[in-house]
Amino acid sequence: MRALFNFTIRQTFCQKKIWFTLLLLILPVGLTLLPRILSPTQSANKMWNHYHIQVNSFIFMMILPLMCMLHGNALIGADAEKGTLAYLLTRKLKRSKVLLVKFAAMVLLLTIMVCFALLIQYIATFAGVNVESLGKPHGQVWQPFSELLAYLFVTPFAVASYLSIFVLISLVASRPLMASIMYAVIVEMFLANLPVGIHVYSITHQIRAVTVKWIPNLSSLYQEFTEMQDEFIVNNHGGIGALGAIILVSLVLSCLLVSTRELTVTKVDND
Amino acid sequence: MSIIKLDAISKWYGEVLGLNNLTVTIGHGITALVGPNGAGKSTLMGLIMGQIKPSKGAIQVLSQPPWNNPHVLSQIGYCPEGDPFWMNITGRYFVRFLAGLSGMNRRAANLAADEAIERTDMTRDMNRPIGTYSKGMRQRIKIAQALVHKPKLLVLDEPFTGADPVARSELATLFRGLADQVDILVSSHVLHEVEGMTQQILMIARGRLVATGDLRSLRRQMHHRPHIIRVRLDHPRNLASALSSLDAVSGLRVPSPDTLLVETTQPDMVYDRIHNLLIAGNMNVREIAPADENLEAVFGYLTDRNGASADSSAN
Numbered sequence: 001m002r003a004l005f006n007f008t009i010r011q012t013f014c015q016k017k018i019w020f021t022l023l024l025l026i027l028p029v030g031l032t033l034l035p036r037i038l039s040p041t042q043s044a045n046k047m048w049n050h051y052h053i054q055v056n057s058f059i060f061m062m063i064l065p066l067m068c069m070l071h072g073n074a075l076i077g078a079d080a081e082k083g084t085l086a087y088l089l090t091r092k093l094k095r096s097k098v099l100l101v102k103f104a105a106m107v108l109l110l111t112i113m114v115c116f117a118l119l120i121q122y123i124a125t126f127a128g129v130n131v132e133s134l135g136k137p138h139g140q141v142w143q144p145f146s147e148l149l150a151y152l153f154v155t156p157f158a159v160a161s162y163l164s165i166f167v168l169i170s171l172v173a174s175r176p177l178m179a180s181i182m183y184a185v186i187v188e189m190f191l192a193n194l195p196v197g198i199h200v201y202s203i204t205h206q207i208r209a210v211t212v213k214w215i216p217n218l219s220s221l222y223q224e225f226t227e228m229q230d231e232f233i234v235n236n237h238g239g240i241g242a243l244g245a246i247i248l249v250s251l252v253l254s255c256l257l258v259s260t261r262e263l264t265v266t267k268v269d270n271d
Numbered sequence: 272m273s274i275i276k277l278d279a280i281s282k283w284y285g286e287v288l289g290l291n292n293l294t295v296t297i298g299h300g301i302t303a304l305v306g307p308n309g310a311g312k313s314t315l316m317g318l319i320m321g322q323i324k325p326s327k328g329a330i331q332v333l334s335q336p337p338w339n340n341p342h343v344l345s346q347i348g349y350c351p352e353g354d355p356f357w358m359n360i361t362g363r364y365f366v367r368f369l370a371g372l373s374g375m376n377r378r379a380a381n382l383a384a385d386e387a388i389e390r391t392d393m394t395r396d397m398n399r400p401i402g403t404y405s406k407g408m409r410q411r412i413k414i415a416q417a418l419v420h421k422p423k424l425l426v427l428d429e430p431f432t433g434a435d436p437v438a439r440s441e442l443a444t445l446f447r448g449l450a451d452q453v454d455i456l457v458s459s460h461v462l463h464e465v466e467g468m469t470q471q472i473l474m475i476a477r478g479r480l481v482a483t484g485d486l487r488s489l490r491r492q493m494h495h496r497p498h499i500i501r502v503r504l505d506h507p508r509n510l511a512s513a514l515s516s517l518d519a520v521s522g523l524r525v526p527s528p529d530t531l532l533v534e535t536t537q538p539d540m541v542y543d544r545i546h547n548l549l550i551a552g553n554m555n556v557r558e559i560a561p562a563d564e565n566l567e568a569v570f571g572y573l574t575d576r577n578g579a580s581a582d583s584s585a586n
Contacts (some may be wrong), residue, residue, distance in 0.1 A: 004372060084356065087416065090322070091344060091345065092345040092420075262323045
């Protein structure tokens with residue numbers, strides 16, 4: 001199992017897309033440094049908003065789903081397409097174990113990458129700045145480090161839930177990438193932002209639910225969503241429990257599928 | 272005692288039939304699975320390796336169904352067809368990694384990998400990335416990974432593909448050497464590749480088992496096959512009318528204005544007769560050659576014959 005875990009990480013680092021996703025992850029840093037260079041004096045509210053928009057809107061809502069889509073689709077699919085899955089499925093491992101070990105390795109790797117991006121985003125925003133001198137953002141005391149910890153805490157859950165959904169889609173759909181894009185657009189971009197109850201079925205909303213609980217004033221970023229934020233906070237809906245449920249259900253279904261479905265691409269030419 | 276047992280196995284891929292009601296038992300030693308491209312060999316290999324499921328029927332490998340069965344799969348060494356590789360890793364890492372997946376600890380995996388690599392004569396190149404290997408080297412490193420966990424059964428899907436004649440001969444020698452310790456099922460679309468390795472042959476074509484047994488009995492079955500002789504000359508109908516009285520000739524066709532196809536079960540006699548007629552008749556002959564000596568034609572004959580006998584027994 002350890003051999004497969006290490007191998008999955010090693011092979012992921014050999015793919016071009018991991019460097020592409022890493023570049024995407026540090027893109028918000030550029031977007032943070034640029035205004036700091038252009039206008040060194042900022043207001044407390046502006047700086048606070050800018051930081052949380054970069055983290056929430058860019059990293060958690062856009063880049064994270066995109067990287068999970070790319071790597072989730074390839075988790076089993078890339079080896080099935082190359083034919084190398086045959087080596088993994090004809091050894092002393094159950095099919096579901098192969099999936100789970102690869103999944104765990106990918107969650108670890110992507111979590112480290114996102115945490116790294118969050119750290120450099122934090123450094124790029126707050127390094128060399130005496131935030132206290134800027135005043136109180138939205139009337140609250142500055143808590144940048146505890147806010148960073150909240151983001152770091154939610155990251156593994158966010159990675160695992162997105163990744164598990166995209167792995168499941170790759171096992172169900174005949175055109176996984178197309179199906180994943182459709183899922184991301186319809187569920188995570190459209191339904192997640194509807195001010196009606198259906199948004200609770202999106203991962204985006206659940207991540208937002210966790211961070212809103214931990215970071216005071218974060219809901220001010222989503223003025224138009226205040227009603228729905230209040231709704232799930234009051235009803236105690238969503239959050240880590242919901243993300244955990246998404247991960248669990250997706251993984252159970254994925255394990256069931258890999259254990260019962262043929263995964264290798266078989267050449268059929270005798271008609 | 273059988274190591275592989277297939278009972279009325281059928282496999283459909285949508286509308287396409289991959290295997291058709293195949294019942295066969297494979298015993299110890301080296302067994303060759305021979306058939307033309309698209310015969311269903313890889314489907315059969317996939318079923319044996321638990322990679323695909325039968326649409327109908329039952330399969331047992333080492334007395335257990337292979338699908339999602341690590342206990343059985345850990346006793347089989349599999350060498351898949353084609354070039355399925357992680358090209359960036361070295362041959363040694365590849366074999367060592369798969370040894371690790373077979374349940375060995377790091378030290379045992381290293382030792383087993385080095386031993387398997389040495390057996391396949393890849394020690395000198397083991398630290399190079401697989402992407403830089405020749406076709407023959409890739410075949411050998413695939414065989415090394417199949418041997419690394421000391422399996423009871425080796426399943427080799429088209430292991431000779433891409434190897435040059437020298438490499439083929441070396442591989443055949445390697446397999447013969449391994450046969451003392453491990454049972455081997457090897458597939459090929461070229462009969463003579465496996466002739467020197469084993470006498471146990473399974474011939475499949477169009478998803479059906481068309482012949483089974485030792486090479487001698489297969490040759491005997493093929494001996495009764497009607498041969499087709501192609502004669503290219505200026506006036507084929509003249510020669511056709513001269514041959515029509517011969518009992519040994521079972522059919523005559525003129526597919527083009529300069530070609531005559533003669534069907535016979537006694538080709539030697541017909542060749543003699545044609546020569547005599549040509550000399551006596553002063554005909555302008557450009558070619559006399561067998562038209563169906565390739566393996567596809569042999570498979571075609573055996574398939575049609577078995578199909579006809581199956582149909583007649585069904586009636």
